[in-house]
Structure formats: C-alpha cells, structure tokens
Amino acid sequence: MEKKQVPVKRNFFNVFFEEVSKSSLTIIILAIFTGLVLGGILAAATTVEVHQAFGRSFLEGISESLSFIWKTYSSLFIGSFGNPAKMVAALFSGDSKAMQSAFKPFLESLVVTTPYLFTGVAVALGFQAGVFNIGAEGQLFMGSIMAAWAGWTFKGLPPIVHVPLALGVGILAGALWGFIPGWLKAKTGAHEVINTIMMNYIAFNLSEYLIVGPFQDPNESFKTRIIEQSAHLYRFFADSPLRLHIGLIMAIAVALLVWYVLYKTTWGYEFRSVGLNPHASKYAGINSPLITTLAMTFSGAIAGLAGAVEMLGINFRAVQSLTTGYGFDAIAIALLAKNHPLVVIITAMLFGFMRQGSRVMQINTGIPIDIISILQGFIIFFIAAPAIIRTIYRLKEPKQTDFKPQLSGPGEKI
C-alpha cells in the first residue's frame, strides 16, 4: 500500500487500514481465511465425536468442535510443512537421517506442487489469450503416457539424450491434445470448453486402452512397462526416500519463460491483446485465429510436459487410475493468480501444500481429502465474488478512481 500525501487529521493507521480494506490482496487473504473457516465447520459437522460431544452438552460440543478443527488444520500444516520443532532440532543435530525425516513433508509438498505449477501456468497462458483450457487433465495424461512409452522403448541411450527425448515426446502429445480443440475453435468457432472436456474423456479412454492393450507389461497386468533408468529425472537426494526432483526447477523455469514471453515480447502482447478483445485485435492486424490456436497448443504442450515430468520423475510406469483432478485445480490456481505466471508459482504452492497436507490429515483425523476440493471451491467462490467478502467483513468498495479489475477469466467483458 502506498503512503499518500495526507491531509490533516489522518494518521498512518487510518491510511493503512483504508488501503488494506480496499486492496485486492486483502480480499484474497480473507477469501482463503473464510474458506478455511467454512471448511472447518463442515469437517466438524460431519464427525461423529463432535456429534457425541454436543449430545452431552452444548459447551462440550463447541470445545470438541474447536479442538477437532484445530487438530484438522494443525495436521494439515504439519503434513504440508513439517513440524517446526523437529526441523530445527534436526538442523542442529546435523544427522542426515533426522534431517530427511524432518524435512520430508516440506519437500514432498514441493513434489506435489510441481504438476500444479505446470498446469497452472498452462491454464493461465490460455486464459491470457482468451481460451478456456479445461483440457489440462487430458493433455497431462497424454503427455504422461507418451513419455512413458519413450521411456521404455529406447534402450541404451545416455540420460542426457533420453530424458529430453522422452520429455519432448510428452510435450508433443500434450501439444497435439491442445491443438485439436484450439484449431477447431479458430476454424469453426466450436466452443473450446466442451471440446477440451471431450478431449479429456477421449484421453482417459485412450490411456486405459493403451495400458491394458498394446502398452501392457507382459509380466504384470494392467500396468505398463517400467521406463529405463536412463530416462529417470535427476533426483536431488537420490539415496534417500526424499523424492524431490529436477522437475520443480523446470516448472519454475517454464513459469519464468511464460512470464517473460507474455509481458516482454511482442508475441506475448499479441496473446494478451487477443484475450482482452479479439475483434479489436483483428482490426489491429493481429491474426486472432492463429493466436487462439497457438495459445491452446502451447497450453497443451505445458500440460503435457507436466504429465511427462510426473512420469519420469515419480511414477516410472503408467497404471490404471482414476482422474487426478489436476485439470480443475489448475483452473482455480490460475484464477487465484489472476492469470499472472509468476503469481501462479505462489498459488500452485498453496494448492500443492494443501494437497500434501491433506493426505496426512486424512490419516490423522479421518477427514477425506475431498475436503480440499470443497475448500478450493469455497475459496474461488469468494475470489470470484469479492462483493460477498466485502459484505461479510464490512470492507469499503474501492473508489472508481482506483478501480482494479475484478476477477474475470480471460480478460474483461467487451
């Protein structure tokens, strides 16, 4: 917040409070906070122990709910970051085993963040150019399975060749998956929301078919072969159970690259221009259909890279599985970050840490990890309609002069 040249009778605190209450960062923080509160209430309301405590007395019920909510969120925190006391003690002791176990939650959270970061950037890139890429999930699947194929098919290559090759195959697969709906939108105007969702289902069924069919491991059913060792991504702590791999660095690099291109090059300017107003861009000489197609293709490519990185860094083989939900989460991540690639790094970490923490939370408190989806739903609900937050917390509307654009997906309304 800026310090203004203030007239008499307004001191630092008044100005600070006024700026804070108008700031959109405040809205975001309050949205997250309110979401957490509502989520906590829902979690408590569906727990047997809380009901029993209420049965005994109202006060006991309240204290039981509060302690349950505390247990829930603290295990969420410890699951995602780790126990601070433990971490400090391990650092002082210098024992590598102790350090590994103390920092494991934090590093695991970073591992989980990596695909979120990729897909968040992919979706944000799409939004900036005016396309809703709901197909990040399908593009991720295709990137993942094709990277696996490249991983086990080519034998005897040095890692320095094999890894980029496999990643490249994944990127191409994702790019193709993004190209098709993008081209269809550019050429025929078909709405990309439905087409990308259809491509998702096609990707699921196609991967299923490949996993139980041509790609199946001859020795184990319903799984593919394991990829060659030479295709594994470099792990930072290779001899330990810590799984942090170079994919995280790649994801951050991609975010930086997308930011640079979008905001510092003419290409990026054209992307954003088409996103804000395709008709005006056309009159300015920008080839809108081409940009739309390119945006979907690049978005798909990044999502495909996400899948490839996951495969080469973590999974090493493809198995039959249900959807992972990365696609919808990526939309939330991009929206929260207002489609800015660098802010996506932060929001992706938020989601990644929450998801990792929720696994521990599920073990400790029995709350299913689906509560994360509910939390995310609440949070974006409040972000999308800031007026609701303002009403709840009695914040002032920003004046027209310092109007900041409200949250909208791919740019302003025409």
Add this chain to the structure above:
Amino acid sequence: MATSTQTVPKKSLQTDSPKTRQRIMGIIFLAIGIFIWFVFSQTTSSDAQTLFVMAPGGSSVISPDLKFNSLSVLNILALLCVSSGLYQFLKGFGKYTNLVLALVGILLTISFLAWGASDGSINVGGMLRIMIMRSIPIVLGALSGILCERAGIVNIAIEGMMITGALVGAIFASLFGLWNGALAAIIAGGLISIVHAVLSIKYKVDQIISGTIINIFTIGLTSFIVTKILQERDWQYLNQSGFFMPISIPVLSKIPYLGPILFNHNPYVYSMYILVIVLTIALFRTQWGLRLRSVGEHPKAADTLGINVFRIRYTAVILGGMLAGFAGSYFSLGSAGYFNQAMTAGRGFIGLAAMIFGKWTPVGSLGAGLLFGFSESLATNLSFLRFSIPSELLLMVPYILTMIVLAGVVGRSRGPAASGTPYEKESL
C-alpha cells in the same frame, strides 16, 4: 471474450458458398456408400445370413425377427448411399440435406450391424431400448441447458447439478421412498442453481467461471459425503435407494416393433417424452416462453418493454437447475439403485453438446440425445461382432461424435444472441 456457447463468427466450414457445401456433402454420401461396398460387402460371403432380433427381452409382444441375406442388403444400402451422393452432388437436396445426412448415417449404422452380425444375430430391439435409456440424462441435461441459455445464462454446471441430484436422490430415496427421493433431487438441483444464478446475475461473474466453481464444489462435496458418511458401515443404509421399475403403457406398448422399445420403461423415459413436448409448447407457444426467449436474444429491448430481465433469468436458471437435478436422479434412482462418484461421466457436458446439435430446441435435443445414446448402447453391446473392438475405444465414440457435431459438420448453430453476457441495467 464471448463466453457463450454461441459460435464466434469466424471463417468456418459453413461460410463457403452453398454450392461448395452441397458438393462436399455429396462427396461424403458417396464416400460412405463406397466404404460400405468395399469394407463391408467385399468381406462378406454370399450366403451369410444376418438375424436382427427385434424383440427386446422381457416383453410379451410378438415382434418378428428380421432375417436376411447379409450381402444383398449391404449392397442395397451401399447403392442407396451412392445414389444419394450422386444426387446431392449434381442437384442437391436443398433444405432436406441434413435430413438425408441423418438417413445416410442410419443406413451406415444398419450396414455396420448387418456386417458385424453376418452369420450371427444381434438383438437390435434390445439395443434400441437401451439407446432410449442411455439418452435420458443427456436429453434432460440438454433441456436444462436450453432453459438457461434461451434466457441468456450459460450453464456449464449441469454436470455438478446432476451429480448432486444423484446423491441427494439416493439418500432421500433410501429414507423416504423413490418418489420423495426424486423430489428431493429436483429441489437440490434448484438450490444449487440459485448459487449459479446469484453469482452470474447479481455479481456478474463470468458464467463459465461460476459454472466451473459449482462443478468443483459439488464434485468435491459429493465425494466427501460418500467417503465420510456413506461408506461407514452404520450409514450404508442411506445409499440403498433401489430404482424405479419399468411400467408398461397399456395400449401403446403392444404395438409390434415400436411398442416394447418405446413404451415399456421406467417413469424417467415417460417424463422425458412429456418434458420435451411441454417445453416445446412452453417455449414457443406461450407468452412466458416468448418473454424468456426475448430476454436471451435482446435483454435491453425486453427491458424497455417492461419485462423484468433479472426475474426471468433467475426463474430460468432455477427451473433449469431443477431439471438438471432431476436428470441426475436418473443415475441413482432410474438405473443403478445407489450412488457412486463416477456415475455421471461427463454426460452433463454431452447434454450441452446435444443442445447445440439440436439448435437449442427440445425436439432437436431429443434427436441428438438419441444419437449419443445409441453410440453408448453400441459401445456396450459388442458381443455380436465377429472380432472384438476394445470397449475402451468404443467408449470414446460419444465424445468424438460431440466434437464432430460441434465442428459444424451438421451446419452452423447460432445460439441466443445475448447468451453469456451479464445484463447491466442502465438507468433510463
């Protein structure tokens, strides 16, 4: 950015001159005919016989089977397609082109079945009956989408409303009986749609985003409830709703061939028929429908006539939500008898595609829904084939079909003009 499902005016397959389109269609018909000849006829021996069993199981009506010589029928079908292709290319069917396209598609399907089942039999009657059942959620979802979009609000959240309807229906039916369960599902769909309505009408949030929010939230919430509550041993009785039994309509179900296929179903099918008729009348023959459509085409003009744009939009969205909840209850109360998370499988979105395919009309959506239903029915009914196509590949067909449809192969679809744009009431 245009957020509606309306096509953005860009160069497309359809802005080419009508003559070009006619020629392309003619070539497509020709190609289909030649395909039937080369791929089907040439691989069928001349004495193979195909048996189409026309009576679906469980019916006492006599629908005689159709037994015929595979090769001759295939050749006849190929000839029909080729000749229609030639006619289309040279003269053109004009405004009946789409109808002929549909007919050619049907001929292609019949030839595929005849070929696949040569020297064997398939239960076509049963397949058609399943087609009707599978099309229910798609058609009902499309009807819901029509209500909302005709009033100008894009509703991507049909999928989320359906899954909520399925869960709520299952729980309430387990407690209070099937009919009450359906009623609860309808109410639940309406309640969820209020959120969508408030977000997109009052707060003017981008309608795709508010729909996506609802999808994220409802899928998470239903999943949460299932894992946390319904899978606990003590609470499993809440997920044992059972399902509606088929009811035979007295006279109509005795019609040979059509009767058992169309009129021997559970109440959901009959409500689908009724709703299509009711909505067609309501939207296109009543004052209320006219007002609703005007709000979707040109809200400002409607407003100056004194029509309350906001109230109509709220009403439309809530009614649409109730329909979507009802559609969702089909999965648990009309089909499976319980709830699980993977039930809807994107049918809410396919319903939107059916709506576009059907040009935002109830009857058109019924046709489109039947088409999608047939492709699903085909995918699950492959034992008749002499060789196996993996079921996963066939499951992809409805989705690929949706994309082909949306690409405008069947002609450009133009939706309500003001769909997707929040209405700003300016002071007069």
